[in-house]
Amino acid sequence: MHELRLMWRNTRMVVLCAISAALYAAVLVPFKVVPLIPGVTELRPANAIPIVCSFLFGPAAAWGSAIGNMIGDFFGGVGPGDIFGFVANLMYGYIPYKTWRIIADGQSPVMRTPANIAKYVAVCLAASVLCADLVGWGDNLLAFRPFSILGNIIIFNNMVSALVLSPLILYGVYPRVRAGRMLYTDMMPELAERPRATRIAGLTMLLAGEIGAWAMGNLVSTGYWMPSFLPASFAISPYDKAIAVTVSPLIFIALAGAWLM
Amino acid sequence: MPIYLYIDRRSAIHRLHPTVKVFALFVMFWSVYWVDHPLALLPLGVLMVALAQATGSWPNFYRLRWLFILLIFFTTLAWMVFYRRGPALIDLPIIHLSRASLVFGFGRGLKLAELLATSVLFLSTTKVEEFTAGLQRMGVPYRVGFAITLAFRLAPLFIDSALTVVQAQSLRGYDFDRGGPIARARRYVPVVIPVFMGALRKANNMAMALEARGFGIRAAPTSYIDFPLRPRDRLAFAIVAGIGVLYFAIYYFGYGAIAVS
Numbered sequence: 001m002h003e004l005r006l007m008w009r010n011t012r013m014v015v016l017c018a019i020s021a022a023l024y025a026a027v028l029v030p031f032k033v034v035p036l037i038p039g040v041t042e043l044r045p046a047n048a049i050p051i052v053c054s055f056l057f058g059p060a061a062a063w064g065s066a067i068g069n070m071i072g073d074f075f076g077g078v079g080p081g082d083i084f085g086f087v088a089n090l091m092y093g094y095i096p097y098k099t100w101r102i103i104a105d106g107q108s109p110v111m112r113t114p115a116n117i118a119k120y121v122a123v124c125l126a127a128s129v130l131c132a133d134l135v136g137w138g139d140n141l142l143a144f145r146p147f148s149i150l151g152n153i154i155i156f157n158n159m160v161s162a163l164v165l166s167p168l169i170l171y172g173v174y175p176r177v178r179a180g181r182m183l184y185t186d187m188m189p190e191l192a193e194r195p196r197a198t199r200i201a202g203l204t205m206l207l208a209g210e211i212g213a214w215a216m217g218n219l220v221s222t223g224y225w226m227p228s229f230l231p232a233s234f235a236i237s238p239y240d241k242a243i244a245v246t247v248s249p250l251i252f253i254a255l256a257g258a259w260l261m
Numbered sequence: 262m263p264i265y266l267y268i269d270r271r272s273a274i275h276r277l278h279p280t281v282k283v284f285a286l287f288v289m290f291w292s293v294y295w296v297d298h299p300l301a302l303l304p305l306g307v308l309m310v311a312l313a314q315a316t317g318s319w320p321n322f323y324r325l326r327w328l329f330i331l332l333i334f335f336t337t338l339a340w341m342v343f344y345r346r347g348p349a350l351i352d353l354p355i356i357h358l359s360r361a362s363l364v365f366g367f368g369r370g371l372k373l374a375e376l377l378a379t380s381v382l383f384l385s386t387t388k389v390e391e392f393t394a395g396l397q398r399m400g401v402p403y404r405v406g407f408a409i410t411l412a413f414r415l416a417p418l419f420i421d422s423a424l425t426v427v428q429a430q431s432l433r434g435y436d437f438d439r440g441g442p443i444a445r446a447r448r449y450v451p452v453v454i455p456v457f458m459g460a461l462r463k464a465n466n467m468a469m470a471l472e473a474r475g476f477g478i479r480a481a482p483t484s485y486i487d488f489p490l491r492p493r494d495r496l497a498f499a500i501v502a503g504i505g506v507l508y509f510a511i512y513y514f515g516y517g518a519i520a521v522s
Contacts, residue, residue: 008404011476012468018408019460022415026423027453029416045446052457063405067412074380075266080290142294144369145336146343164443165450172454182461223345237344238365 001259003191004094007059012187020053020064020093021071028072046072047158048165050089051124054096055109055170056177058184065093084138088131091258092158095127095206097184098261102199110167110174121163126207128158130254133213137247140221143238147221147247151214194260202260209254217247265417266384272316275386278494279395282387285501289379292508296517299368302375308504309378318385325381332377333370340366364519389413394488403482419456426452 007013027046049068053061069089073082100109104119136151177183185191193199219225220242226235227246234242269275274282289305296302313322322329340362347361387395393406427437430451437448471477511517 008402009477011472012464014404014408014477015411015464015468015471018411018415019464021408021412022419023457023460025412025416026419026456030420045449063408064412067409070409071412071416074384080294144373145339148343149339160443165446168447168450169453169457172450173457176458177461180461182464221343237346238340 001094001261003059003188004062004090006191007063007188010188013057013060013184016057016060016182016184016187017063017067020049020057020061021067023053024049024065024068025071028068029075044157045161045165047092047161048169050093051096051127051162051166052169052173054093054127055100055174056183058097058188059094060184060187061097062090062093066090081135081139081142081144084134088134088138091134091255092127092131095130095258096123098258099123099126099203099206101193102196102203102261108174108178110171120167124159124162124166125155126210128155128162129214130206130210130258131158133210133217133247133251133254136217136221137213137243137251140217140238140243140247141240143240146238147217147243151217151221155214199261202257205257205260206254207257209250209252209257213247213250213254216250217243220246266321266381267388268317268321268385270317270386272386273493274312274316274382276493277386277497278488278490279387279391280398280488280490281494281497281501282383283392283395283399284498286379286383288501288505290376291505293372293375295508295512297365297368297519298517299364299371301511301517302368302371305375306371306378309375309382312382313378316382316386318382321381321385322378325377329374329377332373333367336370336373337363337366340369361519368519390486391488394484394486404477407476415460419460422456422459423452426455 007017024046027049028044031043031045046068050061050065053064057064066086066089070082070086073085100119100123103122104116107116107119109116109120132151132154135154136147136149139145139150140147194202221239223235223237223239226242230242230245234245292305293302313319341356341358344362344365345357346365347359349357349359351358389410393401393410396409397403397406431437435448435451438445439448475482508517
């Protein structure tokens with residue numbers, strides 16, 4: 001994760017971060033008026049942009065995704081929950097390229113082999129689930145909205161964009177950017193990765209944490225299941241305290257995994 | 262939806278120091294967070310209306326009127342499903358309508374609407390450069406502030422570029438409206454690619470221009486724009502802080518909560 005700090009020293013990466021954010025916001029803001037579930041989320045074809053930018057600009061895209069979402073949030077109402085939205089979108093831009101480097105290092109994300117397509121879907125799903133977990137967890141902690149609404153809609157919304165739109169944009173843009181030597185690996189050749197074993201351990205922790213958080217969040221926020229060690233006062237709607245106790249450790253495991261990647 | 266909501270007026274709120282405005286934004290989040298009951302949220306709503314009148318922000322509120330209405334309506338509805346407390350007035354398998362669920366849901370809707378109103382007021386009275394100046398005063402690094410400003414500035418340019426490409430393609434007979442929602446979304450991909458590549462062409466020149474002007478040499482660069490702190494800013498700061506303390510006191514002394522019998 002050190003590249004998220006290092007990239008700010010590189011002027012080209014700062015500009016690419018702003019461009020990623022602006023592209024994201026430019027598609028996000030016009031669709032603010034097309035709600036999927038009003039007051040909860042809107043149609044977000046813009047969610048294709050962070051995935052594309054992640055493969056192209058790496059850490060700059062991660063920050064660009066967070067800043068672009070923040071700009072978008074200003075037009076749908078900012079609030080304390082947007083701090084979680086900022087981190088969630090940072091991860092939505094960070095996870096794809098990091099995971100890709102572990103499971104498909106050196107391969108182009110636009111190669112259309114069945115194995116590559118499966119890896120691409122897995123990468124997008126890993127990013128979408130963590131993003132959904134963070135927003136759902138944060139909003140339920142603040143008792144704004146239940147985890148089970150946001151935690152599922154965001155996965156659906158992100159995956160539709162990532163599977164329907166991102167591959168087409170990536171197919172058109174990636175070869176040109178690579179030929180122009182503007183990929184993040186060209187911009188920041190000094191980036192060093194952790195040992196492969198550490199990165200694989202990080203990926204395992206990420207997946208275990210985010211899948212666990214998603215399952216736990218859904219079970220607890222609907223009141224369907226509650227761990228027996230929780231006091232009875234926690235087992236009442238809006239389940240904010242129960243979510244804090246049960247989902248938070250899993251979220252921290254997922255974030256620790258992302259840090260190790 | 263326009264990307265800029267700023268309305269150029271000379272109101273006292275417009276002329277406040279940017280740091281005070283950013284601080285006010287955070288205090289509104291803080292105040293709204295501590296109380297649940299709609300009656301406790303009402304004074305903040307009245308304050309928003311008064312500020313909208315004083316700053317001449319009504320055109321922006323009018324533009325987003327449906328968002329406000331839908332936000333309150335659907336949030337109230339969502340909590341009728343998930344907030345299953347209090348004696349039921351209507352008890353269906355999905356919806357649990359009780360006095361408590363109505364008050365809680367309406368309170369959540371009002372909270373979110375007040376957060377939206379806060380962001381509309383903030384954007385109506387604050388320029389982008391004021392926003393980033395305020396963030397920098399609060400410790401956000403200069404390069405991050407620069408990326409945010411640049412993203413805000415570039416987003417409308419990208420929207421304009423996209424509209425130009427749409428018009429050019431439409432003149433050539435390309436039909437953007439054919440097919441279902443996903444097919445239509447996919448038809449916009451040929452618009453995104455030239456916008457993307459145009460943005461990347463700018464990135465390199467922009468980075469060179471920035472470095473030629475000494476971008477990043479100093480951690481705290483000098484600026485043409487100066488925001489002196491005046492007595493009225495100190496007074497506004499004290500009033501805003503007072504609102505934050507008052508709302509925490511309302512929570513601390515047990516008011517503002519929803520009683521469930």
